[in-house]
Amino acid sequence: MSMIAIYRALLLAGFQQMAQYRIQSLLWMLFAIIRPVIFLAAWVAVASSQGGSVSGYTVGDFAAYYVILTFVSQLSMAWNSHEFEWEVNQGRLSAKLLRPLHPLHYAVVDNIVFKLTTLPVLGLILIAVSITFGARFATQPWHVLAFIPSVILASALLFIFGWIVASLAFWATRMNTANTLWQRAAFVFAGQIAPIGLMPVWLQALSYALPFWYMQGAPTEILRGAVTPERAGLIIAGQAAWLAVCYVGFRLIWRRGVRAYSAVGA
Amino acid sequence: MIRYVRIVRTFVTAEMQTELAYRLNFVLGILEMVLVIGTSIGAVLVLFTQTSSLNGWSLPQMIALTGVYYLVQGGVNLVFSPSFEKLMEHVRQGTLDFTLLKPANTQFLVSTRHFRLVRLVDFLFGMGVVVVGLLMLGDAVTPWSALAFLVTLACGIACVYTLLLTLVTLAFWFVRVDNILAIFWAFTDAGRFPIDLYPGWLRLTLATIVPIGIAVTVPAEAISGRMSLETFAAMLAGTAFSVTFASWFWRRGLRSYTGASA
Numbered sequence: 430m431s432m433i434a435i436y437r438a439l440l441l442a443g444f445q446q447m448a449q450y451r452i453q454s455l456l457w458m459l460f461a462i463i464r465p466v467i468f469l470a471a472w473v474a475v476a477s478s479q480g481g482s483v484s485g486y487t488v489g490d491f492a493a494y495y496v497i498l499t500f501v502s503q504l505s506m507a508w509n510s511h512e513f514e515w516e517v518n519q520g521r522l523s524a525k526l527l528r529p530l531h532p533l534h535y536a537v538v539d540n541i542v543f544k545l546t547t548l549p550v551l552g553l554i555l556i557a558v559s560i561t562f563g564a565r566f567a568t569q570p571w572h573v574l575a576f577i578p579s580v581i582l583a584s585a586l587l588f589i590f591g592w593i594v595a596s597l598a599f600w601a602t603r604m605n606t607a608n609t610l611w612q613r614a615a616f617v618f619a620g621q622i623a624p625i626g627l628m629p630v631w632l633q634a635l636s637y638a639l640p641f642w643y644m645q646g647a648p649t650e651i652l653r654g655a656v657t658p659e660r661a662g663l664i665i666a667g668q669a670a671w672l673a674v675c676y677v678g679f680r681l682i683w684r685r686g687v688r689a690y691s692a693v694g695a
Numbered sequence: 696m697i698r699y700v701r702i703v704r705t706f707v708t709a710e711m712q713t714e715l716a717y718r719l720n721f722v723l724g725i726l727e728m729v730l731v732i733g734t735s736i737g738a739v740l741v742l743f744t745q746t747s748s749l750n751g752w753s754l755p756q757m758i759a760l761t762g763v764y765y766l767v768q769g770g771v772n773l774v775f776s777p778s779f780e781k782l783m784e785h786v787r788q789g790t791l792d793f794t795l796l797k798p799a800n801t802q803f804l805v806s807t808r809h810f811r812l813v814r815l816v817d818f819l820f821g822m823g824v825v826v827v828g829l830l831m832l833g834d835a836v837t838p839w840s841a842l843a844f845l846v847t848l849a850c851g852i853a854c855v856y857t858l859l860l861t862l863v864t865l866a867f868w869f870v871r872v873d874n875i876l877a878i879f880w881a882f883t884d885a886g887r888f889p890i891d892l893y894p895g896w897l898r899l900t901l902a903t904i905v906p907i908g909i910a911v912t913v914p915a916e917a918i919s920g921r922m923s924l925e926t927f928a929a930m931l932a933g934t935a936f937s938v939t940f941a942s943w944f945w946r947r948g949l950r951s952y953t954g955a956s957a
Contacts, residue, residue, distance in 0.1 A: 452874055453874065456874060456877045456878065456881070459877075459878065459881040460881045463881050463882060463884050463885060464884055466885075466897070467884060467885050467887065467888060467893075468738075470888065470892050470893050470894065470897070471742055471749065471888055471892060472742075474749055474750045474892050475742060475745055475746045475749060478746055478748060478749070478750065479745070479746060483745045483746070484745060561894060562894075605723065605727065606723045606726060606727055609727040609730055609731065610730060613730045613731060613733075613734045616734055616738075617734050617737060617738075622737070622738045622741050622742075623741050623742075627741070627744075627745060628741060629741065629744055632741070
C-alpha cells in the first residue's frame with residue numbers, strides 16, 4: 430500500500446473521530462485564544478499610557494502581532510507529548526510499535542485533522558479581535574510567500590521538539606515537570622510575553638539562540654510584515670538549522686528510548 | 696463546628712498518607728511552581744521595562760496581584776477542584792449515595808473530601824510573592840488594608856468556590872459537565888492581570904460569569920490601598936448572595952439525584 434493511500438485512510442478515520450468531539454475541539458480553541466488576548470490587552474494598556482505607542486509599537490501593531498501569533502500557534506501546535514506520555518504509561522504504545530507504520534504518522538494525521546477542523550472558527554474570532562483592536566498589518570505580498578516556508582519549518586520544529594520531550598517518557602514515567610519546563614520556556618522565549626523587539630536585550634539574545642522563538646515568534650514577525658527580505662532569509666535559515674539539529678537529536682533519542690521501553694504493565 | 700474541623704483533619708490525614716508514598720512529587724511540585732511563578736513575574740517585569748504604570752497599577756502592586764492570583768488558584772486547587780472532580784464522578788456513577796448517608800452536611804462533605812496537597816506549594820509561594828510586593832510598596836500597608844485584604848481574599852475564594860459548586864451541581868441534570876468546567880479554567884488565566892485592563896466584553900465575562908478576575912483584583916486593590924469603600928461593600932454583598940444562591944442551588948440539584956440503583 431502506498432503512503433498516499435495510507436494517509437487517505439488515516440485522514441478519513443481522523444475526520445470521523447473529530448466529528449464526535451466537536452465541542453471539545455472548540456474548547457481547546459478557547460484556551461488558544463485567551464492567553465494572547467490577555468497579553469494584547471496588557472500591551473494596549475501600556476501603549477495607551479504612553480500616548481498611543483511604546484518604542485514604535487502602536488496599539489494596531491500589538492493587535493496584528495497577537496492575532497497572527499494566535500494563528501501561528503494554532504497552525505504549529507502539537508500536543509503529542511501528553512498523548513505519548515499516556516500511551517507509554519498505559520503500555521498502549523506496544524500495539525502501535527507492532528504496526529508497520531512509525532507512530533509519528535498517526536500524530537501527523539491527528540494534527541492535520543485538528544487544524545483543518547478548528548481553523549475556520551478560529552479565523553472568524555481572530556477577525557473579530559482584529560476589528561476590535563484596530564489591527565494594523567504591514568504585510569507585503571512577499572511576506573506571505575516567505576511566511577509559508579517559515580510556518581512549515583516552525584510546525585516541523587515544534588513537532589519534532591515535542592517528540593524529543595515526549596521520548597523522555599521512555600525513561601521517566603512522570604513527565605509533568607519536563608512539560609512545565611518546556612511550556613514556561615516557550616512562554617518566555619517564543620514571543621508570548623512580548624514581540625521580541627520589546628524584550629530586554631539579553632532576553633532577545635537568548636530568544637534568538639534558543640529554538641522556541643523559531644516555533645512561534647519568527648513566522649509571526651514575517652507575516653506581520655515587520656522584517657526586511659534579508660532578515661526574513663536569516664530567520665528562515667535559523668529555523669532550518671534548529672530543525673536539522675532537533676531531527677538528528679530525535680533520531681538518536683528515539684532509538685535509545687525504544688530499547689529502554691519496558692511497556693509498563695507488560 | 697469543632698466536629699467539622701475534626702472531619703477536615705481526618706480527610707487531610709487520609710490524603711497525606713496516600714501522598715507521602717509519592718514524596719518526589721512534592722519536590723517536583725515545588726520546582727514547577729518556581730518555574731511558573733518566576734516566569735509570570737518575569738512577564739510583569741518585561742511589561743514594566745516599557746512603562747511605569749499599567750492602567751494605574753505600579754510594579755509593586757502588580758507583583759502583589761500576581762501573588763494573589765497564585766494564592767487564589769492554590770486555594771481553589773488545593774481542596775475544591777479535586778473534591779469536585781470526584782463529586783462529578785460520584786454523580787455519574789451513582790456512588791454519591793454513600794456520602795448522602797453520612798451524618799454531616801452533604802455540601803460540606805463533597806466540597807472538602809479530597810485534597811491535592813501539592814497545591815499547598817502554590818498557596819505558600821503566592822503568599823511569598825504578595826509579601827515581596829508589600830515590601831516593595833513600603834509603608835503603604837496599614838492595619839486596615841491588611842484586614843481588608845484578608846476579608847476580600849476569603850470572599851474571593853468563596854466566590855470562585857460557589858461558582859464551581861454551581862457548575863458542578865449542573866451535573867445532577869446534565870451528568871457530563873467537564874466541558875463547562877473547561878471553559879471556566881480557560882478564563883482563569885485572565886486573572887493574572889487586573890480586570891480593569893480588559894475590553895468591556897471580557898471584563899464583563901470575568902467579573903460576572905467567571906469571578907476569578909474579581910477574586911484576584913479586589914484583594915490586590917485592598918492591600919495596595921486602592922480599594923474604595925463601595926467596592927468593599929459590593930464584594931461582601933456579592934459573596935453573601937453567591938454563597939446563599941449556590942447552597943440553595945445545590946440542595947435543589949440534590950433533589951434531582953436519582954442514585955445508583957434507580
